[in-house]
Amino acid sequence: MSRIVGIDLGTTNSLVAYVDGAGVPRVIPDAEGRKLLPSIVAYTPNGVVVGEAARRQLARNAARTVYSVKRFMGRGWDDVREEARHVPFEIVPNAEVVRIRVGDREVTPPEVSAQVLRALKLQAEAHLGEPIERAVITVPAYFNDAQRQATKDAGRIAGLEVLRIVNEPTAASLAYGLQKLAQGLIAVYDLGGGTFDISILRVKDGVFEVLATNGNTHLGGDDFDRAMVQWLLGDIRASHGVDLSTDPETLQELRLGAEAAKCRLSSEERTALTIPFDGFTYRRDITRAELEGLVAPLVEATLGPCRMALQDAGLATGQIDEIVLVGGSTRVPLVRRRVHELFGRTPHSQINPDEVVALGAAVQAQILAGGITDMLLLDVTPLSLGIETLGGIVSVLIPRNTTIPTMAKEYFTTSVDGQTAVDMHVLQGERELAKDNRSLARFDLSGVEAMPAGMPKIEVTFLIDANGILQVQSKELRTGKAASIEVKPTYGLSEAQVTQMVEDSFTYAEEDVNARLLIETKTEAETVLNHVRRALKQADHMIRPDERRSIDQAIDALRAVESGTDRDAIRERTIELNKVTERLAEAMMDAALKGAVGSRRADEILKEK
Amino acid sequence: MANYFEVFGLPRKLQIDLDALQREFYELSRRYHPDFHHGAGAEDQARALATSALVNRAYRALRDPVARVEYLIALEEGREVREETTAKAKVPMDLLTEMLEVQEALEVAKSSGLTDEASERLRAERQRLQERYQAEEDALIAVGPEWDAALDAGGDGKPLLERFKQRLAARAYLRTVIDDLTQAAGEDEGGHVAHRRH
Numbered sequence: 001m002s003r004i005v006g007i008d009l010g011t012t013n014s015l016v017a018y019v020d021g022a023g024v025p026r027v028i029p030d031a032e033g034r035k036l037l038p039s040i041v042a043y044t045p046n047g048v049v050v051g052e053a054a055r056r057q058l059a060r061n062a063a064r065t066v067y068s069v070k071r072f073m074g075r076g077w078d079d080v081r082e083e084a085r086h087v088p089f090e091i092v093p094n095a096e097v098v099r100i101r102v103g104d105r106e107v108t109p110p111e112v113s114a115q116v117l118r119a120l121k122l123q124a125e126a127h128l129g130e131p132i133e134r135a136v137i138t139v140p141a142y143f144n145d146a147q148r149q150a151t152k153d154a155g156r157i158a159g160l161e162v163l164r165i166v167n168e169p170t171a172a173s174l175a176y177g178l179q180k181l182a183q184g185l186i187a188v189y190d191l192g193g194g195t196f197d198i199s200i201l202r203v204k205d206g207v208f209e210v211l212a213t214n215g216n217t218h219l220g221g222d223d224f225d226r227a228m229v230q231w232l233l234g235d236i237r238a239s240h241g242v243d244l245s246t247d248p249e250t251l252q253e254l255r256l257g258a259e260a261a262k263c264r265l266s267s268e269e270r271t272a273l274t275i276p277f278d279g280f281t282y283r284r285d286i287t288r289a290e291l292e293g294l295v296a297p298l299v300e301a302t303l304g305p306c307r308m309a310l311q312d313a314g315l316a317t318g319q320i321d322e323i324v325l326v327g328g329s330t331r332v333p334l335v336r337r338r339v340h341e342l343f344g345r346t347p348h349s350q351i352n353p354d355e356v357v358a359l360g361a362a363v364q365a366q367i368l369a370g371g372i373t374d375m376l377l378l379d380v381t382p383l384s385l386g387i388e389t390l391g392g393i394v395s396v397l398i399p400r401n402t403t404i405p406t407m408a409k410e411y412f413t414t415s416v417d418g419q420t421a422v423d424m425h426v427l428q429g430e431r432e433l434a435k436d437n438r439s440l441a442r443f444d445l446s447g448v449e450a451m452p453a454g455m456p457k458i459e460v461t462f463l464i465d466a467n468g469i470l471q472v473q474s475k476e477l478r479t480g481k482a483a484s485i486e487v488k489p490t491y492g493l494s495e496a497q498v499t500q501m502v503e504d505s506f507t508y509a510e511e512d513v514n515a516r517l518l519i520e521t522k523t524e525a526e527t528v529l530n531h532v533r534r535a536l537k538q539a540d541h542m543i544r545p546d547e548r549r550s551i552d553q554a555i556d557a558l559r560a561v562e563s564g565t566d567r568d569a570i571r572e573r574t575i576e577l578n579k580v581t582e583r584l585a586e587a588m589m590d591a592a593l594k595g596a597v598g599s600r601r602a603d604e605i606l607k608e609k
Numbered sequence: 610m611a612n613y614f615e616v617f618g619l620p621r622k623l624q625i626d627l628d629a630l631q632r633e634f635y636e637l638s639r640r641y642h643p644d645f646h647h648g649a650g651a652e653d654q655a656r657a658l659a660t661s662a663l664v665n666r667a668y669r670a671l672r673d674p675v676a677r678v679e680y681l682i683a684l685e686e687g688r689e690v691r692e693e694t695t696a697k698a699k700v701p702m703d704l705l706t707e708m709l710e711v712q713e714a715l716e717v718a719k720s721s722g723l724t725d726e727a728s729e730r731l732r733a734e735r736q737r738l739q740e741r742y743q744a745e746e747d748a749l750i751a752v753g754p755e756w757d758a759a760l761d762a763g764g765d766g767k768p769l770l771e772r773f774k775q776r777l778a779a780r781a782y783l784r785t786v787i788d789d790l791t792q793a794a795g796e797d798e799g800g801h802v803a804h805r806r807h
Contacts, residue, residue, distance in 0.1 A: 406665050463658070
């Protein structure tokens with residue numbers, strides 16, 4: 001069986017980890033030793049670039065460089081309308097699954113995430129020297145069914161079998177638990193780049209029992225940056241009289257500057273921000289107090305979910321034994337202070353808050369592989385699951401914070417004589433009216449035998465698996481026949497769409513590889529041309545005129561195809577140019593050697609070796 | 610399929626040692642959780658999933674003294690119920706009479722807006738009802754030992770079921786009124802309706 005890796009697919013950065021032979025979870029670095037892969041994908045005219053290379057495209061190629069795509073996973077246009085105004089890439093208004101337009105291509109969030117996952121897969125394969133096909137991927141605990149499904153789809157598109165979707169705070173608790181760093185009643189406060197989670201767990205005898213979870217899937221470090229950018233825009237307007245709010249590349253520069261300043265202000269009281277723009281350079285000192293003033297409302301917004309989770313767990317703040325901090329945004333001193341005040345206890349973060357989730361995912365992967373048998377994770381479903389009943393009221397089938405896997409049964413019948421199909425609307429959320437909750441899917445039960453109204457008794461089983469994902473089965477009790485169900489996910493890709501994307505990913509992967517090869521060939525041709533040009537300047541007099549003529553012809557021939565896309569032609573003519581300049585190279589070498597060792601020819605010297 | 614008491618190897622009694630229940634829950638989870646059946650065949654995996662779901666539901670119902678009573682009633686009456694539904698019984702008359710005053714306070718708040726005086730009154734009423742709610746719950750749980758004793762004596766516990774149902778109905782009714790008061794007082798956190806657990 002191949003190894004299972006743990007992946008933290010983050011809003012800002014992503015990581016891949018595994019448990020080594022000694023049972024220690026480790027983050028897998030890339031070839032340059034970097035552990036954090038920026039979750040950024042740039043769709044350049046020459047192919048797709050991921051990570052650090054894509055990050056460098058953020059300002060240069062803003063419209064085609066997708067970042068923070070996690071905030072769009074499993075969402076429809078109505079959910080992201082506001083979000084879409086803040087990003088420099090174009091979101092295509094599509095009710096079911098939003099799409100991002102990058103050049104002449106439209107991609108869905110799972111496809112963008114798949115690029116990040118594929119990069120991590122390659123990174124792990126290069127490091128471990130073996131193919132990686134199976135993974136555990138983490139998601140925010142407060143992710144709904146559609147967001148979880150979208151993450152699973154991303155894994156499939158990337159060529160990974162996703163064995164388990166694990167909640168990020170729970171994964172973190174596993175990493176802490178493995179090292180016995182946390183026992184008793186634990187609160188995991190996880191503030192990442194785009195999402196916030198709070199989970200309350202009881203850790204006892206190797207069992208990690210989640211008691212309650214709460215959060216906000218649209219609150220994180222990105223929002224801190226955004227608040228800073230708005231403030232900086234106002235300041236620039238006041239001090240330089242220019243409005244920069246409409247230029248995507250400028251906004252991106254500002255965002256990157258603000259983000260860096262925010263990070264520095266976690267350890268410094270004051271920092272200088274310098275951003276060069278067309279015509280002027282913007283300079284400003286920012287103090288930690290100013291930053292705190294800007295983000296205070298956002299930090300406050302995390303405390304409500306903390307209280308709700310405690311209430312659902314039936315606990316008071318004073319009963320929590322330990323508070324664990326997860327996510328890069330918990331480095332902000334104000335966050336630590338407010339968490340400390342809420343729980344009346346110092347929160348800790350012995351394990352690097354950027355790495356702890358990936359490490360925990362690796363631990364869960366090891367549990368699934370059978371490598372760890374004394375640890376067990378009992379997680380919960382974050383949102384209540386219900387169906388719409390008469391009058392648009394929701395009838396709850398599975399309350400939030402129910403331990404998963406779990407199931408509920410519901411019975412349906414027909415209302416008209418001879419009716420052969422019944423439909424139902426499944427929702428997630430805590431509100432009483434269907435319209436205020438998150439629509440999950442509509443199910444069409446068909447193939448019900450024609451009977452008088454009210455006679456059929458259709459039993460529908462709703463099962464939430466250990467991934468927090470819903471499965472539905474149905475049976476007509478009188479005939480015992482399984483009624484067929486057609487699922488129409490409200491926000492998500494259909495099975496056919498995902499299959500298509502898996503296929504596309506192969507096509508595009510090939511295209512991307514071709515694009516990369518073409519770039520390499522062109523670079524090679526460029527290098528050879530430059531060499532020859534320099535050589536001719538120095539040593540034109542050393543070759544015969546006919547030799548010079550054939551070199552010029554070869555140069556022209558290469559130049560004629562160099563800017564095109566015919567890689568073979570470029571390569572052939574590069575080789576040809578190399579061949580006709582052999583004499584030139586030899587002559588130069590001789591001249592160089594003569595200068596150094598007198599009158600002997602190069603081959604004579606070489607023979608002596 | 611086994612009933613929730615059988616899942617834990619327990620008699621149909623209402624007094625349960627919660628520490629022992631938790632230990633047994635962890636034990637059963639270690640045995641059936643899908644994580645430990647990952648390498649197994651599809652059939653074994655499906656069975657583990659179904660059993661694990663049953664164990665989780667059973668634990669959820671039995672660890673909570675009120676949910677435990679609700680489940681017992683359903684079981685005794687041979688009904689398949691969901692956790693959320695409360696047994697149908699009439700709300701006691703005296704409670705309804707008592708509520709007239711509360712309804713009046715609500716009406717005042719609705720018609721004349723939330724004056725300081727009105728919201729003060731709503732809060733006071735809510736406080737009183739929350740105490741009443743707790744008392745109703747305590748009384749419900751206090752009937753538990755009687756049920757267990759009747760079972761031990763080999764007698765008929767059925768008449769007790771009606772008492773349970775009345776208490777449950779009163780409690781559910783109080784919950785609704787308390788929620789209405791919370792909403793009227795404008796203390797509804799972020800539009801989140803307090804979860805009606807039982």
